[in-house]
Amino acid sequence: MTISRASIWVVGTLLCSLQGALATPIQWAGNGHWYDAVAVPGNINWVDANALASSSSYVGLSGHLVTITSAQENAFVATTFPAASGSSSLFGYWLGGRQYGQGPFQWVTGEAFSFTNWNAGEPNDLAPDEGIHFYGRGTVGLWNDASVTGWQFPGFIVEYEQSSQVPEPGSFGLLGLGLLGLGVTRRKA
Secondary structure (H helix, E strand, O other): OOHHHHHHHHHHHOOOOOOOOOOEEEEEOOOOOEEEEEEEEOOOOOOOHHHHHHHOOEOEEEEEEEEOOOOOHHHHHHOOOOOOOOOOOOOOEEEEEEOOOOOOOEOOOOOOOOOOOOOOOHHHHHHHOOEEEOOOOOOOOOOOEEOOOOOOOOEEEEEEOOOOOOOOOHHHHHHHHHHHHHHHHHHHO
């Protein structure tokens, strides 16, 4: 997958503008994960929302677009973030489900896509690559599919959980290790 310079610029700009705008995430007892609804001035497409969510963290937990795997989790997210779930807007926030081509929908984490809460007549597969968002239009917790790059919505929901991936060392850590290695090499000479 390639990311355009424009996407990198958009993500960087949004990260800077959202830095102080994020609220304190809320924990759900059902799985111990933390959740946060992120409003984006000027709206955002699924691809950029996914990049932002994936680059976020909270108290050492990795972020990703929310993956809703049960009716209980859907109810928690929808009632905890009613504006994000579409109760007061034309369209609700992006979720972590995506369809590649006309294939099946899948979660960004690779979890089983066994629970759904589609609005009537959805998914309608109008675009080749679609993401899931809360439907909006006064509904609470129902889903819709929309083009991952062609549509923009007012925000996205981040879920924070323990990552199964090994984190990459930060730049300062690498610099420190490099300097330490240089010092060790010089002492041996």
